[in-house]
Amino acid sequence: MTQDDLDTETVNKIIQATYSAMRKKDEQNLTKDKTISMIKTFVEQVTQNGTKKD
Amino acid sequence: MELRKINLQNFRQFKNTTVEFSTDVNKNVTVILGDNTFGKTTFVKAFIWCLYRQNTFKDNKILLNHDVQVQMRPGESKETKVVLTLMHNGFDYLITTREEYTKSQNGNITTSKRAQSSMLKGCTGNPENMKPIPPDAVSNEINNILREELKDYFFFDGEDNSIEKISMRGNLKDAVSNLLGLQRLEDFANYFSPNIDSVRTRIADGLEKKDDGVTTLLNDDLLRNKGECQKAKDQVKKAEEEIDKLSKELQDKNDIISANKGVMNQQEEKKEKLDDNIKLKEAIENDFSNTVLSVNTTDVLLRSLYAASFNKYDLLNKLSSSSYKSETSLTHISTSAVDDIIKRGYCICGAKIESGNEAYKHLIESKEHMEPNDYGKYASDFSDSEHYNFRNSKVDLYTLSNNLTGILEKIGNVDQNNKRIKDITNLIVGCPEIGEIQQRANDISAEIAKQENYRDFYLYTNIPELEKKIQKNNADISAASVNNEKNNQIKNSLKYCDYIYLAASSQLQVSKNKVRNNLQDEVTKAFNKMYSGKRIIRIDEDFRVSTKLQGFENENIDDSGGLSAVTNFAFVAGLISLAKSKMTLSIDFSDNTPIDENYPLIMDAPFSKTDEKHIKNVCSILPIYCNQLIIAIMNKDYQEAEPALNVRVGKIYRFIKKSETESDIEAI
Numbered sequence: 155m156t157q158d159d160l161d162t163e164t165v166n167k168i169i170q171a172t173y174s175a176m177r178k179k180d181e182q183n184l185t186k187d188k189t190i191s192m193i194k195t196f197v198e199q200v201t202q203n204g205t206k207k208d
Numbered sequence: 209m210e211l212r213k214i215n216l217q218n219f220r221q222f223k224n225t226t227v228e229f230s231t232d233v234n235k236n237v238t239v240i241l242g243d244n245t246f247g248k249t250t251f252v253k254a255f256i257w258c259l260y261r262q263n264t265f266k267d268n269k270i271l272l273n274h275d276v277q278v279q280m281r282p283g284e285s286k287e288t289k290v291v292l293t294l295m296h297n298g299f300d301y302l303i304t305t306r307e308e309y310t311k312s313q314n315g316n317i318t319t320s321k322r323a324q325s326s327m328l329k330g331c332t333g334n335p336e337n338m339k340p341i342p343p344d345a346v347s348n349e350i351n352n353i354l355r356e357e358l359k360d361y362f363f364f365d366g367e368d369n370s371i372e373k374i375s376m377r378g379n380l381k382d383a384v385s386n387l388l389g390l391q392r393l394e395d396f397a398n399y400f401s402p403n404i405d406s407v408r409t410r411i412a413d414g415l416e417k418k419d420d421g422v423t424t425l426l427n428d429d430l431l432r433n434k435g436e437c438q439k440a441k442d443q444v445k446k447a448e449e450e451i452d453k454l455s456k457e458l459q460d461k462n463d464i465i466s467a468n469k470g471v472m473n474q475q476e477e478k479k480e481k482l483d484d485n486i487k488l489k490e491a492i493e494n495d496f497s498n499t500v501l502s503v504n505t506t507d508v509l510l511r512s513l514y515a516a517s518f519n520k521y522d523l524l525n526k527l528s529s530s531s532y533k534s535e536t537s538l539t540h541i542s543t544s545a546v547d548d549i550i551k552r553g554y555c556i557c558g559a560k561i562e563s564g565n566e567a568y569k570h571l572i573e574s575k576e577h578m579e580p581n582d583y584g585k586y587a588s589d590f591s592d593s594e595h596y597n598f599r600n601s602k603v604d605l606y607t608l609s610n611n612l613t614g615i616l617e618k619i620g621n622v623d624q625n626n627k628r629i630k631d632i633t634n635l636i637v638g639c640p641e642i643g644e645i646q647q648r649a650n651d652i653s654a655e656i657a658k659q660e661n662y663r664d665f666y667l668y669t670n671i672p673e674l675e676k677k678i679q680k681n682n683a684d685i686s687a688a689s690v691n692n693e694k695n696n697q698i699k700n701s702l703k704y705c706d707y708i709y710l711a712a713s714s715q716l717q718v719s720k721n722k723v724r725n726n727l728q729d730e731v732t733k734a735f736n737k738m739y740s741g742k743r744i745i746r747i748d749e750d751f752r753v754s755t756k757l758q759g760f761e762n763e764n765i766d767d768s769g770g771l772s773a774v775t776n777f778a779f780v781a782g783l784i785s786l787a788k789s790k791m792t793l794s795i796d797f798s799d800n801t802p803i804d805e806n807y808p809l810i811m812d813a814p815f816s817k818t819d820e821k822h823i824k825n826v827c828s829i830l831p832i833y834c835n836q837l838i839i840a841i842m843n844k845d846y847q848e849a850e851p852a853l854n855v856r857v858g859k860i861y862r863f864i865k866k867s868e869t870e871s872d873i874e875a876i
Contacts, residue, residue: 183348194407201704202697
């Protein structure tokens with residue numbers, strides 16, 4: 155798989171959102187389950203709303 | 209993290225002591241002078257107790273000041289308290305840890321409330337706006353300032369955690385990974401892993417699958433492979449925990465061996481003497497047994513006594529001059545035999561025998577030279593035999609005497625050994641058995657190597673194979689799923705997850721190598737400024753530091769304690785330097801939030817094993833690498849350190865020992 159199939163902006167958004175969630179996990183003592191759910195929701199939002207390159 | 213102030217109340221020998229630390233960037237060193245037993249170690253341990261509630265005192269676990277304990281009435285309670293003020297990431301923190309003790313009716317002091325920490329936090333510069341942090345969130349906040357597993361890399365109490373031990377700590381690999389951002393990248397990648405519970409697997413759970421046998425089989429296969437993969441990861445974790453545990457134990461054993469080298473030599477000598485005694489006792493038993501056997505089988509004593517008696521009474525001469533000693537004697541024939549021949553009338557030779565003829569006369573005359581008329585030949589043989597015995601009995605007795613002397617010498621050696629064993633035993637009474645500890649250390653090293661092989665098999669062979677199978681399972685399941693709009697959207701999300709996972713995993717591998725190389729470069733830079741000699745720095749895959757002699761890079765050469773201390777100072781300096789610049793390690797996966805990467809070093813008697821020249825070098829370098837240096841140091845060491853350190857010293861204090869149970873610290 156190469157990044158050509160994907161939207162770079164979306165990839166970067168996911169990376170930053172994931173780090174943001176990880177920081178929130180540390181700061182607010184969130185569970186891993188809750189953190190995964192947060193990131194999952196974000197990934198679904200940014201990848202399933204027409205941001206894919208076709 | 210920038211340490212501002214610490215206050216110790218009824219904490220061991222400190223009744224109410226406050227120390228403010230220098231926060232001046234150019235004068236970032238705080239020095240506290242004090243000799244042994246003045247409270248230097250207690251002072252450093254107070255930080256660890258305040259931040260992590262870890263009581264690492266070995267002798268007495270009661271932290272409450274002894275004078276306070278004595279003054280307490282039965283039923284009365286008093287608390288020991290440490291308050292630490294610090295700044296981190298734009299926030300001021302006031303951390304208070306307290307423990308309460310109560311005196312029972314019979315005078316015993318017991319902990320009535322275990323150590324608990326509270327925290328006030330507020331934006332820097334607004335002390336009046338500091339707000340309390342909920343009790344259950346305090347530990348998490350402290351870990352965000354400095355993770356507990358990293359504390360040993362910044363707080364050196366000189367006992368369990370001295371600078372010399374830093375690069376041999378069991379958790380070194382994890383600690384360096386944490387400090388340099390590798391762990392964060394690994395945690396990041398795991399959120400997109402197809403192999404464990406992750407964002408990716410939860411999104412994939414939403415795929416609408418065909419209700420057919422093929423999909424069922426693919427799902428079963430995926431679950432099985434995931435299960436095996438998880439088991440393999442558990443095995444890796446188990447092996448790493450075991451390696452950590454064993455490494456710590458090995459370090460403890462090596463410390464004991466190193467601290468007891470004299471005892472080890474004496475114990476080895478004692479063992480040699482004991483082994484020697486076992487051999488000597490066996491030899492004595494064998495020699496004695498052989499001697500007794502020799503006396504029995506050769507009748508050496510009896511023959512010697514007889515021969516001596518023979519000689520004593522001059523029987524040889526007497527027999528020689530006796531008529532019995534005759535050369536004409538005939539042996540083994542008697543007069544009766546001759547009478548029978550005469551009676552028969554012819555001789556053995558056939559001659560006829562008649563009374564009065566020549567043969568008859570010859571035989572009658574011969575009877576005078578045989579038994580019972582003549583025993584001369586027997587007497588002659590006996591005389592020769594005893595003469596021979598007499599001469600040889602001297603040799604036999606000499607040999608016997610030599611054997612017995614040899615046995616006595618051996619008995620003497622056993623006595624000497626026993627005396628030395630007794631002396632050594634008295635000298636080393638109460639000391640640990642170093643030989644057994646060395647054997648255990650060897651066993652631990654072998655076990656660590658075994659666990660490392662075990663771990664590496666799972667890590668580099670088994671898990672990658674299973675992950676490939678899981679990837680194929682996921683691709684097959686995705687291909688076999690229902691073709692509708694919802695699934696297409698999910699598949700699109702999964703493509704992003706898979707790309708990010710592969711890219712992050714790949715970045716992690718690159719970063720690991722880069723971190724090791726960068727750490728080696730940074731430590732080398734610091735080392736070259738501190739040490740003048742033909743040594744080069746090597747950092748292995750587990751981030752352990754060692755030095756090699758230039759030109760002999762493949763040989764292990766023992767480091768002296770002094771070189772080891774300088775090497776580890778350089779390691780800490782290099783680690784801190786790299787931690788400050790870790791954000792540049794990854795480009796695609798950088799966490800852009802600014803993080804406070806200021807690290808203080810707090811050390812008790814750090815230069816006790818460093819020579820004068822290297823103290824100066826280390827002192828001129830360390831304050832440049834770390835943001836804050838707080839050292840409790842002996843007066844004699846500070847005399848060596850002062851010329852190099854003076855320009856960076858912002859605050860200087862000294863310990864005052866008021867009594868065996870009370871110390872204080874005052875500014876100079």
